[in-house]
Amino acid sequence: MQEWIIFAISEIIARYYLKKLDQAELIRIKYPSLKCLFSVFLNQLCEIFHLTRSYKVVSIHFELTNHCNLKCNMCPVNRDMIREKGFMDFALFKKIVDSNLKLSYVALHNWGEPLLHPNIIDMIKYCTTREIKTMLYTNGLLLTTNMISDLLRSGLRRITVSLDGVGETYREIRGIAYEQIRENILKLIQLRDRQNKDLKIEISTVIFENTEDAVKRIKEEWSGLVDRIIFQPKFIRRENGRKSVCHELWRGNLIVLWNGTVVPCCIDSEGKLNMGNAWQQGISEIWNGDKMRAIRKKHSKGKFPNICNACCEYTTDITSPRFS
Template sequence: MKAQIKPKINLEERVKLQDVLPLKTPFSMLIEPSDKCNFRCKFCPTSDLKLMQATEGRNYGNMNFDLYKKVIDDIAEFEDNLKIVHLYNQGEPLLNPYFSNMVEYAKSKKYINKVATTSNAYLLNKELSLRIIQAGLDRIQISIEGINEEQYFNISNVKIDFNKLVDNIEFFYKNKKECDIFIKIVGNNLNEQEKNKFYNIFGDICDYIFIENVVPIHSNFEYNLDNNFIDRELSLTGEKVNYVSVCPQIFYSLTVNSNGTVSPCCNDWSRKLIIGDANHEKIKDIWNGNKLRNLQKLHLSGGRKNHIACSSCGVPIYEAIDNIDDYAKEILYKINKMELENR
């Protein structure tokens, strides 16, 4: 197998958040090309069309390309380069017909170091693959939902041509130039033989590969899964869960939803954490605004459990890469000091 078995987050190059907070420039931004999806995965809120229609703030459509360019242009106002723009959030990004143009526009800006995306790859035909590669995409994370058509239907409720999917990914890999390919699958319902088959099918057509767990991260969402499908004591990467009080994500990342509203968290599927609107606000102003700062202070003061969205969110438990709990008072002091100096 050519691929390295590694999780999607590179822990080797990760800085210690407690040493650099508060940040003048976010490390990363997620920009959502589309918040609709061509799959109906049982563990994803976006799969429930009635729920999406009933959720205020869900666009269930594609981002306007002019809005996208405005967001990318706004990033230039930050003091430092943005480490990465991730073209993905709650939906399938390749549903946006301007996706390759989005990659190309972000890659044309020297203040953005890398551009990445996450996709189920089913729309990744040869023509689109070549356009995306030519546009300069640095990394694509591909979510595989089964090792055959039956498993795909059981998880994603769609009938696919599995061989076609594999062929399309192989074509992308053979033509990828400098683009890294990461492939992962949900391993909760796979036995050891099936896990080995996953590695055999995809291990030679990607750079990195991993078997993840489905974890209950979505607040106020009932998973359409058997009770024994999810092991609530294991993290996304299969380790024992670490109960974190302060969510680290809201200190280094921003998410721009497909309609332009801005969340501090990629897990804000119900749009209960809106802190701004990129349609008529600058991204830098939102980053430095009171809504985000007050949310950060709430977490640092031990109040996460009192927030309507954050209280039941599983990200700090199952997906938090960083742990700044022991430094909360110190970081809060630094934020208050910075605010006084900026008055």
Template sequence: MQLKNRLLRKATLIATGNKKIRNLIERSQISMDFPAHLFIEPTNICNLKCRMCPQAEPSDVKRGLMDFPIFKKVIDESVTHGRRMSIFFHKDGEPLIHPQLFDMISYATEKKASYRTHLSTNAQILDEEKSEKLVLSGIDSVIINIDASKEDTYRLIKGKNGLSEVEKNVKYLIKQRNKSGKAKPMIRVKIISVEENRDEIPDFRRKWKSVADEVVVSSEFLWPGGKTDTADGTTSSIDRYPCISLWLSMVINWDGSVSACCIDYYHKELIGDIKKTTLEKIWRGAPLQKLRRGHLLGQYEKTGICFKCRGLWVRDTLGIDSEKWLITKMKAGGLWDE
């Protein structure tokens, strides 16, 4: 059973790592009626202040925990609509802080609202009890943001000690997953490459490659509107293409407000409120259509935080002449006027 589960996880990694396969999957998921990916933020409260994250900055962003009825409404509408999505149980905070997180994951799993569920955590509070509940919840994928191989570097980046505890927590989660006889969750460990940890990346890979299912190394992201923003706030020196997120994903913030993108930490690009309307109406609503149109017409200076972003552009993600293809899809969905 253990060998079978390892092979299943390996096959998943190979498939998702193939660019052509990924392009085909993304194209097949785009719908003008309902999102394919849903980011649900259990909380925007975090127990760390990572130096590459807006959480490290003073701000007047209101913080709180998502009420379960808001979460339930999102899942129930998704089930009623009949669209099985990929659900991400994270955004700006540490999801394990929410006391009903495992109930949320289990509810989505039992309702068959998603074909794949994801969780991103710093694992600081991923104790043995939480690890056991996480495995039992039915979550498909867990990514653990560690960002260092040495304790001193960890403290420098994260703002507090805890690397040895985090490493112990991750290994216990893997042990519980294997003990359960299940192939999931897929467990990935991640390091964001920054000046402070760059020389530790080879050691990080060696430490985790035979322990976790995948080791992820990513570049630092420039958060629009924050201290990690670019100096002049533009991306005029590089080619711009429409962003795939506007046609694939929707973000439900902890308070029920809906953002156009998962990088909207400061809630500057709100397109609706799930407490007042439905996901489908927001997906087809005027605020999101205005953003999509701005991208397709190359009017990025009119697209708010998108103008400063270096994110997921569809020409690479879809692998086709994206602008023409997306306009055709929007026309067919009654969302494009000449």
């Protein structure tokens, strides 16, 4: 009965609230119980009533590192990122997980390539033994046979490979041969089917002005092989682009950068919206701390910080409805 109710609720949320039908399955993965959905519901009520507090954190994105092994032409990491680079201390990771054991899931990515972290497998296992679901995004370059086998044994629930275009278009964006990543994904699928069918495999494609024609080719090549294909528009920064509050400030997710700095949004690549530090403070304390309450208050009054004002990530009037 619970599974049926969750299915119905997720379909309603995706269709009528988010207006993105492909998000229904992701909602079911992120919030697998009625208790999780109820927590998110309470968070949304806090936003609706313009409260500066929100009920609770339900998920965390960990930036295991902001180092990357590629230099993609749309990404700031190896081009113009100013902040210091490093790797998250395993002790910090364990500290956060141990004090937030009721999380519905954790994502092991933000800026950078998570598979570069020397403790990535141990981090996933640490969450698995505590019954916390894990997912991550990767560029796929490090998906060797050994890495894939380790991931399959770790308990990872979902892996998404970024695949922007095909053929020469992919090389122009990512700087490496498409065939190399294609082979790695096929190897991942093959080993998954043999060893751990519970792992979901996705492909995520950012749509650029010159890659819209690749959508059909990606669908033709990967439909039926991977569990889900995600098409999303390129992030657009514009002056005075924001017209409404950012739902993420209430929804129940925080991002912990590699050095412990906590920010409310993944778009903040430089960590300017510093809400606190997970070395010194608990996640729940930061979630309803003075800084988070202040930024919620600003959004509720239409007074957006500069980085928020230029963000169009959570408005739909600027992106093509084809990709919404």
